[in-house]
Each structure stands twice: as C-alpha cells, then as structure tokens.
Amino acid sequence: MPSRCSFRTKVAFDLVVRQQHAFCLLEAADIAVKRGIPRLTAVEFGVANGTGLMNICRIAERVTRETGVEFDVVGFDTGAGMPPPVDYRDHPDLYAEGDFPLQDSGQLRRRLPANARILLGEVAATVPEFLQSNPAPIGFVSIDLDYYSSTKDALRLLAAEDPSLYLPTTLMYVDDIQFREHNAFCGELLAVNEFNQEPHLRRITPYNFLRKRRIFTRALWVDQVFVAHILDHPARSVAAEPATRTRVLDNPYLAAV
Ligand SMILES: C[S@@+](CC[C@H](N)C(=O)[O-])C[C@H]1O[C@@H](n2cnc3c(N)ncnc32)[C@H](O)[C@@H]1O
DSSP states (O other), X not given: OOOOOOHHHHHXXXXXXXXXXXXXXXXXXXXXXXXXXXXXXXXXXXXXXXXXXXXXXHHHHHHHHHHOOEEEEEEEXXXXXOXXXXXGGGOTTTOOTTOSOOSOHHHHHHHSOTTEEEEESOHHHHHHHHHTTOOOOEEEEEEOXXXXXXXXXXXXGGGOSOGGGEEEXXXXXXXXXXXXXXXXXXXXXXXXXXXXXXXXXXXXXXXXXXXXXXXXXXXXXXXXXXXXXXXXXXXXXXXXXXXXXXXXXXXXXXXXX
C-alpha cells in the first residue's frame, strides 16, 4: 500500500534514515523560504565511500519537493582516507591514517545527481578554494572528519568575510562526539570550542531544547545537532528591516477584571 504519510510527518517521527540530515535540511529550507532564498548549499565534511553524501542528496531532493528550495550538495574528502593524526587531540585511540578511504571516486561521482560534487584534497586547501567559488548560502554543514585537526581546518568554512554566505542560523551535525572517549579537549568538540574563542562573530552552539521538541526524545542524533550563529548576518543587525508592525503583548488578567 502506498505511504500516505507526508514527508514532514516522516521527519517528525524519525522515519527518514539519517534523521539528522532530514531534520537539518528541512529546517534549513524552511528558514530559506522565510528569507526568500531559493537555493542553499549543503556540505558534508568526510565522505569516505559516500553513504552520507548520497543520503544527503536523496533527502535534499525530497526537501526541494516539499519546500521548493533547491540544494547544491558538496562533499569534502582527501579521497585517500584519514591523514596521519597530529597528536592525542586527533584520537589516535579511535582512528588511524588510511582509515575510511574513498575506494572508487569515479563510481561515486557517476552515481551523484547533477547538483552534487566532491572536492578531493585536504580540507585545509579545498575549503578556501570552495569559498572563492561564489556558492549559494550555506544552510547545512555535516562534520564527519573524526579528527580535531581536520575539523579545525574545516570550520574555516564558517569564518568567511561575507555573512550573507550563510543562513543567520546555519544547521550543523557534528558526528564524532558520542563515544566514551570523546570529550571537549579532543576531536571535533575541541575544534568547535576553539572556533568559539576566535575573534569573529560566528558561534556554534547546541540546538536549544531540540530534545524536548522531538517526538522520540531518546534519539541519540538530537545531541549532535548544532547551530552556527552568524552574529554579523544582516538579519541580526539593528539596521535590519524593521518589523512591519509593532508587536503588543496581551495581558489576559486585565481582560478578566
Ligand atoms: C568516518 S569517514 C566519513 C564517513 C561518511 N560521512 C559516511 O557517512 O559514510 C571520515 C572521512 O574524513 C576524511 N578526512 C579526515 N580528515 C580529512 C582532511 N583533513 N581533509 C579531507 N578529508 C578528511 C577521511 O578521508 C574519511 O573518509
């Protein structure tokens, strides 16, 4: 029997595989609709053999059908697997050089839709190149690079001069923070914390109260969703377009007297 459940309902009930991608892409598109942005960039850092990237592509297509917002999907990877770890901060206890190679980049490229591409090389080099390419505003960034050092380089994506390159609240998924060994002094979390100390107006925080807003409140992925706050975005400026009318708060106690 064909499913009559809408895409939004499936996302709400965690029925779309890789729930984090579904939630973040749909939320980013909803923000884009409100801001009149017709096209977004969705980024995956760390592609390996491309399961996550292909999943993002498929979900992006469904989100486009739902919202009308189109996506460019961009995956970043060395292509050769993990580089050598720098020190304990890269979790050599969990990951090693050469892990997770992209075994057949030709095959993956052939299977990707026309709106998706992979940028091969160290993110330290490919991110600055990508930022020069005049991309559509970045609405979603998935970090699955495992290492502190790689994530540190990848987060340059969120520090470009032009704040219009992002949504004012850009959705993020930070993958490698869930094992017992992960902590705020190593890995992806350390890179996020250091990013938040830098002298710019970009800050990455967990998505406020997301767990309480979900139907399945025990789902693990919820703790891996973050928001990149673009504090210098024109939408967050005092000079931003004023509200069309002054908002007034009702006081029901006054009416009851
Ligand atoms: C765990 S895998 C990604 C898995 C993938 N997201 C998936 O869903 O199947 C991590 C990937 O990060 C890539 N990587 C790690 N450090 C990198 C760096 N400095 N530059 C580019 N890619 C890097 C590795 O090549 C590896 O393929």
